[in-house]
Amino acid sequence: MIRSEGLTRRFGAVTAVDGLDLVVERGEVFGFLGPNGAGKTTTVRMLAALIAPTAGGAHIGELQLGRDNRAIRRRVGVLTEAPGLYRRLSARDNLLLFARLHAVSDPSSRVERYLRLFDLWDRRDDLVGTLSKGMRQKLALARALVHDPDVLFLDEPTAGLDPEASRRVRELVESLRSKERTIFLCTHNLDEADRLCDRVELFKARIVALGKPAELKERMYGRRTVIHFGDRPQGLERALDLPFILDTEWADDALVVGLSDPERENPILVRRLVELGAEVRYVNELRVSLEDLYLDLMEEHDA
Ligand SMILES: Nc1ncnc2c1ncn2[C@@H]1O[C@H](COP(=O)(O)OP(=O)(O)OP(=O)(O)O)[C@@H](O)[C@H]1O
Numbered sequence: 481m482i483r484s485e486g487l488t489r490r491f492g493a494v495t496a497v498d499g500l501d502l503v504v505e506r507g508e509v510f511g512f513l514g515p516n517g518a519g520k521t522t523t524v525r526m527l528a529a530l531i532a533p534t535a536g537g538a539h540i541g542e543l544q545l546g547r548d549n550r551a552i553r554r555r556v557g558v559l560t561e562a563p564g565l566y567r568r569l570s571a572r573d574n575l576l577l578f579a580r581l582h583a584v585s586d587p588s589s590r591v592e593r594y595l596r597l598f599d600l601w602d603r604r605d606d607l608v609g610t611l612s613k614g615m616r617q618k619l620a621l622a623r624a625l626v627h628d629p630d631v632l633f634l635d636e637p638t639a640g641l642d643p644e645a646s647r648r649v650r651e652l653v654e655s656l657r658s659k660e661r662t663i664f665l666c667t668h669n670l671d672e673a674d675r676l677c678d679r680v681e682l683f684k685a686r687i688v689a690l691g692k693p694a695e696l697k698e699r700m701y702g703r704r705t706v707i708h709f710g711d712r713p714q715g716l717e718r719a720l721d722l723p724f725i726l727d728t729e730w731a732d733d734a735l736v737v738g739l740s741d742p743e744r745e746n747p748i749l750v751r752r753l754v755e756l757g758a759e760v761r762y763v764n765e766l767r768v769s770l771e772d773l774y775l776d777l778m779e780e781h782d783a
């Protein structure tokens with residue numbers, strides 16, 4: 481659905497985006513993650529035909545960046561850092577204006593639906609300039625959605641939103657995915673990215689890593705079983721002579737064991753531990769957060 485080849489944008493001496501090759505499939509939630517200044521917003525602005533690339537190109541479906549910019553802008557919904565709402569118009573009029581621009585059928589009811597969805601219906605006649613920051617963010621989200629776009633670019637959609645509104649945005653993303661919409665999501669909320677995204681790309685002007693969150697974690701850390709004991713048994717790891725154990729280490733009173741096939745090897749491991757006289761209290765899989773992975777990969781990248 482989204483495809484870029486060598487997409488590049490320079491601002492004077494700064495190369496914000498450097499030869500980005502990207503493929504995002506229809507119906508995919510694609511997380512685009514990276515530190516401040518990595519070039520995420522610049523990428524979104526290029527892909528949504530809001531600014532021109534310095535080099536390279538991209539397609540949104542069959543539409544070609546540069547050649548079909550007007551059609552691309554109609555086809556996509558964009559929430560950017562500077563949403564460009566009209567501060568002197570009411571919340572409702574902002575959405576109506578945009579809905580009419582996109583020739584949405586029955587704009588009034590569509591606008592009402594989104595104002596209600598984001599709890600803005602009671603404030604519909606208030607000027608945007610008088611709304612709170614989070615309310616403006618929700619209005620900008622409504623504007624990105626009101627014409628039911630095929631492709632949605634969300635640049636930090638939950639930044640500044642309260643927990644309830646953040647959850648509503650996440651539910652919305654899930655429901656759009658089930659309707660085969662394509663979602664390009666930039667976020668610094670890595671827990672959100674972990675929960676929502678089919679694939680993530682870690683990015684800093686160029687690609688650092690790309691894949692499904694679970695696969696990236698496994699590639700980086702392998703699979704690890706954590707075993708908690710009653711009393712920390714002395715010398716246990718030396719007695720553990722099972723050939724499939726890749727490595728062991730203690731984390732407080734728990735033994736962390738690297739395995740390649742834990743579903744098969746855990747029962748054998750636990751049986752052996754019990755034979756050795758250990759009191760096994762509980763066993764779980766070591767959970768690595770996307771934040772851990774992100775920080776380690778970025779550190780590796782910068783080294
Ligand atoms: N209009 C502009 N003029 C000059 N430099 C720019 C412009 N827009 C972006 N840049 C530069 O391009 C680089 C990438 O910026 P960009 O806004 O794309 O980063 P980002 O990944 O969205 O960061 P953040 O997480 O802070 O939003 C930065 O070095 C920034 O200073």
Ligand SMILES: [Mg+2]
Binds near residue numbers: 561635
């Ligand atoms: Mg940004």
